[in-house]
Amino acid sequence: MIETRAEIMRRLSAxxxxxxSWVSHAADMLTVQFGPQRRYTLRGREREGGAWALHVQCDWRLEQGGGTVATRDDLRGPDEKAHxxxxxxxxxxxRQGPVTVENVEADDAAGVVVSFSRGYRLFVVPDGVEDDEDWRFFAPGVDAAHFVIEGGKVVPESES
Structure with a gap:
């Protein structure tokens, strides 16, 4: 059996x-990349990405100095709003960076707090809905299993 908090801490400590290095979205999913951007080929197409990527499909909020900068709701609605x-x-x-990861904390419900320089903190709060992906962590362009959280739990296929 996977100890959720310990496994998240082990993975995200990277x-x-x-x-x-990049912040974007796909519909209402927040996508964040970390580490230097590099080129790789995926399914025959040339792409660029960071060393690591975090895709968040559950509730999240980004704070700076205790004030909310953005939430999942800011990516919902018209495409123009999300963009x-x-x-x-x-x-x-x-662009106004660098913003560096200083610390990562996790809880037993697969929630995560990523603390950054310049007073930023990203709170990821899984929905806990069974078979509903909350978030995933992976190395873009690397042929390896993604670390996936669904329903507030580590997906067993994520073990490696």
Whole structure:
């Protein structure tokens, strides 16, 4: 049996010391990349991505100095709203950066708090809905299993 908190801490500890290199979205999913951007080929197409990626499909909020900068709701609704939010976040934490991961904390419900330089903190709060993906962590362009949280639990196929 997987100890959720310990496994999350083990996996996400790879982020400590890395800069945020990209922030975007796919529909209402927040996508954040960490580490230097590099080129790779996926399904025959040339792509660019960071060393690590975090895709968040559950509730999240980004705070700075205790104030809320953005939430999942900011990516919901019209495409223009989502694009505007993603662009604003990218500008804040990449272009005006660097913003570096300083610490990662996790809880037994697969919630995560990523603390960054410049007073930023990303709170990821799983929905706990069975068979509903909350978030995933992976190395883009690397042929390895993604670390996936569904329903507030580690997906067994994520073990490796």
């Amino acid at each position: 982020l400590v010391g890395l800069d945020v 505007s939010t993603a662009n604003r976040l990218h500008e804040m934490v990449v």
